[in-house]
Amino acid sequence: MEEEMGLQHFYRIVYCTLLMVTFHRGSLIAQPGYGKIVGVVSDSITGNPLPGANVFLEGTAIGAATDLNGKYVVSSVPPGNYTLRVRFIGYKTKDVSFRMGAGETKEFDVMLALDVVEGKTVTITAQAEGQVAAINQQLRSNTITNVVSAERIQEFPDANAAESVGRLPGISIKRSGGEGNKVVIRGLAPTYNTITIGGEKIPATDLDDRSVDLNMISPEILAGIEVTKALTPDKDADAFGGIVNFQLATAPEGGPNVDVRYKQGYNSLRDEFGQYKGSLTLSNRYANNRIGLMITGNLEETQRGSDVFQASYEVPREKREGEEYAPVTVSSVSLRYRDEVRKRTGFNVIMDYRLNNGKIMFSNFMSRLDRHELTNRETWSESNTHTLRSYDIIRQIDIISNSLAGEHSVFGGLLDWRLGRTASSNREPFNRYIYARELSAIDFSLLPQVFGPDELLAAAFNDYDEMTLYGNNFYQEKSFERDQNAQMNFKLPYTLTSKIAGNLKIGGKVTDKIKDRDRTHWHRRVDYLNANDAARHHPRAGDPDFELKTDEVNDILISNYLNPSFDAGNFLNGDYDMPYALSHDDLNYLYHHFLADSFNRKSSLADLDDYEVHEIVTAGYAMAEINFGRFLMFLPGARYEYTQAYMTGRKGSVPSDLDEGDIDDPVVQDTSATASYGRWFPMIHMRVKPTEWFDIRLAYTKSLSRARLSQMLPKRKVDGSERRVEFGRPDLLPQISTNYDVFLSFYSNTIGLFTLGGFYKEIDDLIFSRDGHFIIDAEKEGYARELDGHTVDQPENNKYLTQLRGFEIDWQTRLTWLPGFLDGIVLNMNYSHIWSSTHFPRSRVVQEKLPVFPFVKTTVVDTFRTGNMPDQSDDIANIGIGYDKGKFSGRVFFLYQGRTLSSVGERPELDGFTADLLRVDFSAKYSLTPYLDLFYNWNNITNEPDESYQLWSRNLTDREYYGWTMDIGLTLKL
Numbered sequence: 001m002e003e004e005m006g007l008q009h010f011y012r013i014v015y016c017t018l019l020m021v022t023f024h025r026g027s028l029i030a031q032p033g034y035g036k037i038v039g040v041v042s043d044s045i046t047g048n049p050l051p052g053a054n055v056f057l058e059g060t061a062i063g064a065a066t067d068l069n070g071k072y073v074v075s076s077v078p079p080g081n082y083t084l085r086v087r088f089i090g091y092k093t094k095d096v097s098f099r100m101g102a103g104e105t106k107e108f109d110v111m112l113a114l115d116v117v118e119g120k121t122v123t124i125t126a127q128a129e130g131q132v133a134a135i136n137q138q139l140r141s142n143t144i145t146n147v148v149s150a151e152r153i154q155e156f157p158d159a160n161a162a163e164s165v166g167r168l169p170g171i172s173i174k175r176s177g178g179e180g181n182k183v184v185i186r187g188l189a190p191t192y193n194t195i196t197i198g199g200e201k202i203p204a205t206d207l208d209d210r211s212v213d214l215n216m217i218s219p220e221i222l223a224g225i226e227v228t229k230a231l232t233p234d235k236d237a238d239a240f241g242g243i244v245n246f247q248l249a250t251a252p253e254g255g256p257n258v259d260v261r262y263k264q265g266y267n268s269l270r271d272e273f274g275q276y277k278g279s280l281t282l283s284n285r286y287a288n289n290r291i292g293l294m295i296t297g298n299l300e301e302t303q304r305g306s307d308v309f310q311a312s313y314e315v316p317r318e319k320r321e322g323e324e325y326a327p328v329t330v331s332s333v334s335l336r337y338r339d340e341v342r343k344r345t346g347f348n349v350i351m352d353y354r355l356n357n358g359k360i361m362f363s364n365f366m367s368r369l370d371r372h373e374l375t376n377r378e379t380w381s382e383s384n385t386h387t388l389r390s391y392d393i394i395r396q397i398d399i400i401s402n403s404l405a406g407e408h409s410v411f412g413g414l415l416d417w418r419l420g421r422t423a424s425s426n427r428e429p430f431n432r433y434i435y436a437r438e439l440s441a442i443d444f445s446l447l448p449q450v451f452g453p454d455e456l457l458a459a460a461f462n463d464y465d466e467m468t469l470y471g472n473n474f475y476q477e478k479s480f481e482r483d484q485n486a487q488m489n490f491k492l493p494y495t496l497t498s499k500i501a502g503n504l505k506i507g508g509k510v511t512d513k514i515k516d517r518d519r520t521h522w523h524r525r526v527d528y529l530n531a532n533d534a535a536r537h538h539p540r541a542g543d544p545d546f547e548l549k550t551d552e553v554n555d556i557l558i559s560n561y562l563n564p565s566f567d568a569g570n571f572l573n574g575d576y577d578m579p580y581a582l583s584h585d586d587l588n589y590l591y592h593h594f595l596a597d598s599f600n601r602k603s604s605l606a607d608l609d610d611y612e613v614h615e616i617v618t619a620g621y622a623m624a625e626i627n628f629g630r631f632l633m634f635l636p637g638a639r640y641e642y643t644q645a646y647m648t649g650r651k652g653s654v655p656s657d658l659d660e661g662d663i664d665d666p667v668v669q670d671t672s673a674t675a676s677y678g679r680w681f682p683m684i685h686m687r688v689k690p691t692e693w694f695d696i697r698l699a700y701t702k703s704l705s706r707a708r709l710s711q712m713l714p715k716r717k718v719d720g721s722e723r724r725v726e727f728g729r730p731d732l733l734p735q736i737s738t739n740y741d742v743f744l745s746f747y748s749n750t751i752g753l754f755t756l757g758g759f760y761k762e763i764d765d766l767i768f769s770r771d772g773h774f775i776i777d778a779e780k781e782g783y784a785r786e787l788d789g790h791t792v793d794q795p796e797n798n799k800y801l802t803q804l805r806g807f808e809i810d811w812q813t814r815l816t817w818l819p820g821f822l823d824g825i826v827l828n829m830n831y832s833h834i835w836s837s838t839h840f841p842r843s844r845v846v847q848e849k850l851p852v853f854p855f856v857k858t859t860v861v862d863t864f865r866t867g868n869m870p871d872q873s874d875d876i877a878n879i880g881i882g883y884d885k886g887k888f889s890g891r892v893f894f895l896y897q898g899r900t901l902s903s904v905g906e907r908p909e910l911d912g913f914t915a916d917l918l919r920v921d922f923s924a925k926y927s928l929t930p931y932l933d934l935f936y937n938w939n940n941i942t943n944e945p946d947e948s949y950q951l952w953s954r955n956l957t958d959r960e961y962y963g964w965t966m967d968i969g970l971t972l973k974l
Helices: 002-028 126-140 150-155 161-165 453-458 531-536 584-599 604-609 820-824
Strands: 035-043 054-057 063-065 071-077 080-087 094-100 105-107 110-112 145-149 171-176 179-185 194-197 224-228 243-247 257-267 272-286 291-303 306-314 329-355 358-381 385-410 413-439 468-497 500-525 611-628 632-654 668-691 694-705 716-719 724-727 735-748 752-764 767-774 791-797 802-814 825-849 856-867 875-885 888-897 900-903 912-914 917-927 932-939 946-950 952-961 965-973
Touching: 035 054, 054 071, 054 126, 063 071, 071 468, 080 110, 094 110, 126 145, 126 150, 126 224, 126 735, 126 752, 126 802, 145 150, 150 224, 161 171, 161 179, 161 224, 257 291, 272 965, 329 453, 385 584, 413 584, 468 584, 500 584, 500 604, 531 584, 604 632, 604 668, 604 716, 767 856, 820 825, 820 875
Parallel strands: 035 105, 035 110, 194 243, 632 716, 724 791, 767 825
Antiparallel strands: 035 071, 054 063, 054 080, 080 094, 145 224, 171 179, 224 243, 257 272, 257 965, 272 291, 291 329, 306 329, 306 952, 329 358, 358 385, 385 413, 413 468, 468 500, 500 611, 611 632, 632 668, 668 694, 694 735, 716 724, 735 752, 752 802, 767 791, 802 825, 825 856, 825 875, 875 888, 888 917, 900 912, 912 946, 917 932, 932 965, 946 952
């Protein structure tokens, strides 16, 4: 019934809109005699196209904006005399007077000149040109959008696409290995946002949620980045924070074109040269410019190692009178020496064919990230142990996107369609760690009741001579997600009068998604290993000088597997020492030659995380753009999306993590469920433009975020060792956000672009996991009797409203009006402040003393805690100060991200926060010839570490140093 109602809603949207279009067709645009204007807007000196230029008929509501290739089409022009005005911030406005005949097509190619102070000669550089292009594209948008142009992307000293997006207002970055990997938009975590490449949505690369890892995308292959923060009905509704679209360009005219970029780099933390990054772009047009071909590729290898300090804390007692919080004390301290080599490979082929009435484009995008991590980790625990671990982890992430799209001028309007297939895979084919331990490792007589990390380390015996091999674990994990979609849109321009014009737009889309995940875990205690077996499978076996060393109970000493060449150097900036490390090569030899085949046992517990999901989303929309002269743009519309999900999860009870089950009586079994729902998304946008240099934008929108696929599963995972059970919830409702935006923009050739705006979001049914509910009486609570005494973890929809608000300030300008050498200064500055309030479901066990048997009454209280949204940074600031003069361009960048809530504990004392971050980067470029540029980048100049803490900044939980990096290279453009 719900499915039928959803489809009826969809058909109703399409039917009503088609009826409206058909009814108005004769009176709006299909009248004989209406003409159109086409052309290209470009720079008068360089000849480069100017995307985002405003092209309109003076004194009317009729106009258009240029696309990425500088092309424009102005439709529905009644016969008469007009002045075509072309405006592009940073350039002189140009007017073209003409007479439009009945049914005539006019072509005007307009070349604009840079606007400079009289008497001055200023040559616009690629950096400034990129800024100007971004400003104009942003101004021409009918919604609230931020843009990074291709030129600015090339000039940023950014390691990947996430870093480039993080330069925009309201966006913070989540980091991995010293570089950004995911973006948080307006305080909303990556899983709540949508990533597209060339308009094609990218499936999630994360193993657990719907987020996309962006550190695998190299910025060199992009034609621009556009972040939409207020959705319109023609965009997918599943984006709370916004949509990040990585634009891909088609081949320009005037080819063949060749663009080669190569650089070599240095990593200060590991004192390592040999890092490289190269990209190649080839493009040309054939058959009288009808056929275009663009090929882009990139290859990169970089060191992303780090020195890491980690600590965990616990609450030793409850707070006393006069204390705001209970004290926390250290439960463990870890030091990690991590080497990680990352290799990125990207390839992009775009072919387009220009028809008489439109074009067809075939786009192919591929990107791959290979990560190989070798880590030594040393841990001291208040449980009186000291461990030394060796990790060897290989990870691979792939994205492949293929699409066939077309645009056609038909029935007086523009019909566009797209067929797409996009797939992502995340694999961990090899994740091995082997560890040794020292027992009775802490002298507790030296420790007070409450102590910190340094006190625990000072109380350690550190008897490495007595450490023995103890355990080994091997994990394999993979997930695959594939989207296939078909969509069609029809936009019909109309002119009611010269003062009222616009367009009607309808469309529909179907997306078919599949995702599967498979986990495997093999493990066993190595202290069970026979010393003779270890000796036979040591890489030095057979060497007459080798003898395997054991302790008095025949356990294997770590001296057999220490790395004699290990040197941690200036570890953690000299604050700590790490004298020993296990040999990865020797332990891999032991693993491959014996442990993997003859020793390890499989754990069935990991199999309970496997699943397969099939999700189908059907959508339809209708919207209208109504322009009342140049003063007011009004854009109402609505979208409807219907979602169906078919899910297969796992259920089972594993008595212990050593239980492998039996073939005839398996521990793990499949379980299936379905879910479906439909939602309407009404939206209204307005742009009021009282002057040529100022406009106000307002938006009311609705959007959603679907539950993570792993949360929706019909899952029942019982861990007997931990007495813990995890349930999925196929009945979870979608999370719905109601969004309000108000933005003011001031712009001119002198000001550049200055924007000030605020936003407010109300989120219903936000999903969080309720962890820690203790089952006292299983039957009374509706659980199976065998779950008595277990702790339950399961997601649930929040019954409380989540609120999020903030403001953004952005200024982009070139100070060409300043005297003398100061006219080369270029500024990009933005600041955002965000507030949020939500409720986190939490459970706690309360015990009350009784005077009679059973003497203690135990109850479980299910409640909520309030706090900020996780991953929301209070303050975000980006400052870019540049200087362009002659052949030289330089930029210094400052990035600040304020405190962020990273994890929510069962009580405030256990909450985790990411500390403030201030990062400084520098880039410079010098043009050696008209075709050859020399560039230099210096990243993380101050060697700023990433830090996190628990409750107070003095309770440091993580400090990670990456060092600074620099690279130098050449760009060749022919």
